Amino acid sequence: MPALEKSDPIPYERSSVTVDVVLLGLFRGHPAALLLKRDQEPFADHWALPGGFLDINETLNDAAWRVLRDKIGITDAHLEQLYTFDYVDGDPRMRIITVAYLALLDDQAFADALARAPHLLSAGIEVPWQGETGGPITALSPSGEPLSLAFDHADILALAILRLRGKLDYSDVGFALLPEHFTLRQLQDVHETILGTTLNKPAFRRRMLDKGWIAATGTREAGTSYRPAELFRFERSK
Amino acid sequence: MPALEKSDPIPYERSSVTVDVVLLGLFRGHPAALLLKRDQEPFADHWALPGGFLDINETLNDAAWRVLRDKIGITDAHLEQLYTFDYVDGDPRMRIITVAYLALLDDQAFADALARAPHLLSAGIEVPWQGETGGPITALSPSGEPLSLAFDHADILALAILRLRGKLDYSDVGFALLPEHFTLRQLQDVHETILGTTLNKPAFRRRMLDKGWIAATGTREAGTSYRPAELFRFERSK
DNA sequence: TAAATAGTGTCTTTTAGACACTATCGC
DNA sequence: GCGATAGTGTCTAAAAGACACTATTTA
Numbered sequence: 001m002p003a004l005e006k007s008d009p010i011p012y013e014r015s016s017v018t019v020d021v022v023l024l025g026l027f028r029g030h031p032a033a034l035l036l037k038r039d040q041e042p043f044a045d046h047w048a049l050p051g052g053f054l055d056i057n058e059t060l061n062d063a064a065w066r067v068l069r070d071k072i073g074i075t076d077a078h079l080e081q082l083y084t085f086d087y088v089d090g091d092p093r094m095r096i097i098t099v100a101y102l103a104l105l106d107d108q109a110f111a112d113a114l115a116r117a118p119h120l121l122s123a124g125i126e127v128p129w130q131g132e133t134g135g136p137i138t139a140l141s142p143s144g145e146p147l148s149l150a151f152d153h154a155d156i157l158a159l160a161i162l163r164l165r166g167k168l169d170y171s172d173v174g175f176a177l178l179p180e181h182f183t184l185r186q187l188q189d190v191h192e193t194i195l196g197t198t199l200n201k202p203a204f205r206r207r208m209l210d211k212g213w214i215a216a217t218g219t220r221e222a223g224t225s226y227r228p229a230e231l232f233r234f235e236r237s238k
Numbered sequence: 239m240p241a242l243e244k245s246d247p248i249p250y251e252r253s254s255v256t257v258d259v260v261l262l263g264l265f266r267g268h269p270a271a272l273l274l275k276r277d278q279e280p281f282a283d284h285w286a287l288p289g290g291f292l293d294i295n296e297t298l299n300d301a302a303w304r305v306l307r308d309k310i311g312i313t314d315a316h317l318e319q320l321y322t323f324d325y326v327d328g329d330p331r332m333r334i335i336t337v338a339y340l341a342l343l344d345d346q347a348f349a350d351a352l353a354r355a356p357h358l359l360s361a362g363i364e365v366p367w368q369g370e371t372g373g374p375i376t377a378l379s380p381s382g383e384p385l386s387l388a389f390d391h392a393d394i395l396a397l398a399i400l401r402l403r404g405k406l407d408y409s410d411v412g413f414a415l416l417p418e419h420f421t422l423r424q425l426q427d428v429h430e431t432i433l434g435t436t437l438n439k440p441a442f443r444r445r446m447l448d449k450g451w452i453a454a455t456g457t458r459e460a461g462t463s464y465r466p467a468e469l470f471r472f473e474r475s476k
Numbered sequence: 477t478a479a480a481t482a483g484t485g486t487c488t489t490t491t492a493g494a495c496a497c498t499a500t501c502g503c
Numbered sequence: 504g505c506g507a508t509a510g511t512g513t514c515t516a517a518a519a520g521a522c523a524c525t526a527t528t529t530a
Contacts, residue, residue, distance in 0.1 A: 097335070099322050185508085224501070225503075227502090227507075229509055230510090441521095463479085465528040468483090
């Protein structure tokens with residue numbers, strides 16, 4: 001558990017800048033985020049994004065990777081900056097600037113992280129809005145109960161979903177949620193889960209193949225009780 | 239002129255967080271940004287984005303508006319957060335976190351700001367890359383000479399263009415560069431300038447009208463030596 | 477009437493959706 | 504062969520591009 005919490009006085013030679021990381025994966029057909037339970041005020045017993053203070057001699061990216069490594073045990077993931085929030089809690093002395101990052105994990109990395117750190121919670125993210133409109137989200141416990149989130153972390157989670165939806169079509173973020181080799185159906189499942197819609201199969205395949213982002217491996221998935229699908233991997237054609 | 243520069247020692251009760259604002263408008267068929275000349279080291283005599291330190295009791299948005307108001311004299315503009323940079327200059331004690339903002343000005347506001355603050359420079363932004371690829375940009379003086387930019391401000395300007403291009407089609411940012419009443423040709427010019435391409439006229443008109451973002455005013459532009467175009471204004475249909 | 481730009485009708489091309497059909501695996 | 508899912512052919516619908524044409528203003 002973190003020795004340093006945001007409620008602590010700002011320590012010597014540290015600024016009041018923190019880095020919080022949204023660790024996002026897919027779980028049972030829903031987006032899911034890894035959360036930690038706070039044991040101190042404010043927001044004791046609320047669930048929070050893993051985060052930490054920015055060290056004086058590290059970059060923002062370094063800090064995000066340090067959070068991933070030290071708090072979750074992850075050293076490999078898609079990582080990008082999301083947005084910078086200022087959380088004001090009444091007392092202006094307590095003002096904190098939070099640079100939020102988004103980390104994307106494939107199923108294996110997500111499950112490994114959960115197994116390694118038993119205090120982590122995999123929270124299902126309920127996204128009640130369609131498209132790129134935005135709005136509030138709800139984080140659900142594994143049993144389906146709504147979770148109380150600390151600080152403005154519900155807003156940060158909502159923005160993470162929004163960003164992911166916006167970038168899914170024109171960038172390669174979708175592949176960060178898949179293992180190295182994957183079937184086109186798995187890729188489509190990722191897109192459908194993130195977007196919260198169903199997609200047309202032939203059109204989706206055409207589009208993905210036309211983008212030139214995936215290359216057939218020549219191998220097929222194993223262990224199915226039906227026709228095995230071809231495995232692809234992410235590879236820009238140029 | 240600013241009394242406080244980034245090169246100064248961090249003052250009491252101020253964090254090392256700064257806010258820089260890209261003030262973007264369109265000038266002679268090119269994107270243009272408002273820059274200030276630095277008179278102190280580091281980067282003395284280089285051109286820099288207007289910015290300032292974040293005050294302990296203001297939000298990031300407040301700080302961005304304060305920069306716009308105090309340094310440029312602008313109180314009304316489209317303003318959004320762009321990205322947060324950490325600029326490291328060798329000495330880790332000098333590390334600065336910069337939250338970059340993007341402000342969009344229409345021609346009138348852009349010209350007014352230039353007239354009000356004679357030390358401001360309108361720098362043409364040369365964007366050598368197509369689409370949403372990204373890459374370096376060049377800032378040009380009014381006479382066409384490349385300008386030396388301070389810190390990582392060339393990167394920030396490049397990101398501003400990239401963001402604008404990415405959002406132009408699905409958001410309303412384009413209207414922030416136009417006056418309240420505008421013709422469809424003006425709207426198309428804005429899009430073509432930002433994207434650096436030419437667009438098909440009938441297709442553009444169809445698309446804009448179908449979006450339901452603009453409403454005809456029933457009036458027409460005046461003072462033309464040819465058929466005057468109908469004036470529209472920005473107005474979401476729902 | 478000439479010049480210039482606004483605005484549109486329509487054909488072609490491209491892209492997406494619908495949907496059924498064939499293909500291939502385990503059992 | 505049966506069940507299940509992979510993968511495709513093809514028709515339809517929608518959107519974008521091309522391009523010429525008409526419309527309306529000033530001079």
